[in-house]
Amino acid sequence: MHNHTSAEITLNINNEDRTVYVRNADTLLYALREKLGLTGAKPGCLNGDCGACTIIVDGDPMKSCLMLAVEAQGKSIITVEGLQNTAIQTEFIDKFAFQCGYCTPGFIMNCHALMTKYPDADDSVIKDWLESNICRCTGYQEIEAAIKAALAAAKGEPG
Amino acid sequence: MLSFDFEYYKPASIDEAVQLFQSLDRQGKNPSYISGGTELITLGRVNKIVTGAVIDIKAIPECLVLEKQGTQLVFGAAQSLTVVREKQFFPLLSKAIVEIADHTARNKITLGGNICANIIYREAVLPLLLTDSTLAVAGLNGLIQYPINDIFQQTLQLDRGEFLVQVITHKQETELPFVCLKKRRQWDVGYPLLTAAALNKNGQIKLAISGLCSFPFRDKRMEYSLNNRSLSMKARIEEAVSRIPAPVLNDVHGSAEYRVFVLENTLQEILAEWEGAGDA
The missing domain is CATH 3.30.390.50 (CO dehydrogenase flavoprotein, C-terminal domain)
Structure with a gap:
């Protein structure tokens, strides 16, 4: 039995293996931002309430403040830096679905995972998923418009 | 940010987890089992939980079972609330789960974690109490099943070193209005x-x-x-x-x-x- 409270681990982030030395007590959010320079995931409540730190782990949205970095070994991690010109990013711009922008990466990651998993998501699914994120600027109408437009566009329907 | 350090173990079997706990406990490391591990972070960051060693049960196959076995439904304690809900084996449990925390958090919170949580709500317990479900608990004496209405008295009454492995519910009970x-x-x-x-x-x-x-x-x-x-x-x-x-x-x-x-x-x-x- 070893007696270590920190370790060198490999994380697969945005389809790239990254080696990082972490304390076992480090959250994934902390490792991403402070050890790997990936500052897209935002620290908000650090308590799993606000969703600003949302990333995608094995296809599911996860609050990176609620996950230890050591728990993420062997999993596929996507951060907002790993998304480029996706449908949801385009619609966030088109619909002005941000104000101060702090919550935006978390919303985008959650919306992107939703679109991937449930391309036919109805209003109740959208509501259930998006309740996980808080926008202090209260720009919810525009965010809802963006996800609906992105879902419609993915199906070739007018947004 | 957690202010304390801990060792992290991810055993692959029930026996390994139980033995690990005993060994770490003897070394004075005050070990804790985790499955989702969310409370380790939310309570740990305000020092309401402090541990010197964490035993993550998510790699134990029995803790990940989610299936119908004859007349029973078996739910592994380390299955996330989202997975349990989406399986739709047990409509009342799914309904209770959908109201816990939020969708993204439920991807991390596990069934066993909610039952054993410190938070007062623990809504996943309610359907299990109503259906007289059975809990499979691992410890030094092996894997033992207890009626939930006996072993859940305000909190899950586990002896030191024990952990919840599975929840077992009669299918018939889950079909009631x-x-x-x-x-x-x-x-x-x-x-x-x-x-x-x-x-x-x-x-x-x-x-x-x-x-x-x-x-x-x-x-x-x-x-x-x-x-x-x-x-x-x-x-x-x-x-x-x-x-x-x-x-x-x-x-x-x-x-x-x-x-x-x-x-x-x-x-x-x-x-x-x-x-x-x-x-x-």
């Missing part, structure tokens, strides 16, 4: 005021509540009052409320008086669901 109502002070999000879950078995109402007292519970005396059809609906509710088994919470989310008021109305909704508006 149910009501599950979560009441918040406002809107659809935010911390709950109380949750009441009820099953109707052959006309007899079973009731379990969370958020009213400092622990989730099912109380047979309250059930007796609710089922006492010799009384008016109003009297049944009043008698049930008079039998709340512990002090009602009185906190920032709601005063005790308000919680009781909400409970009375919630019980009326439940009775109305199966008996009509009645004479309340």
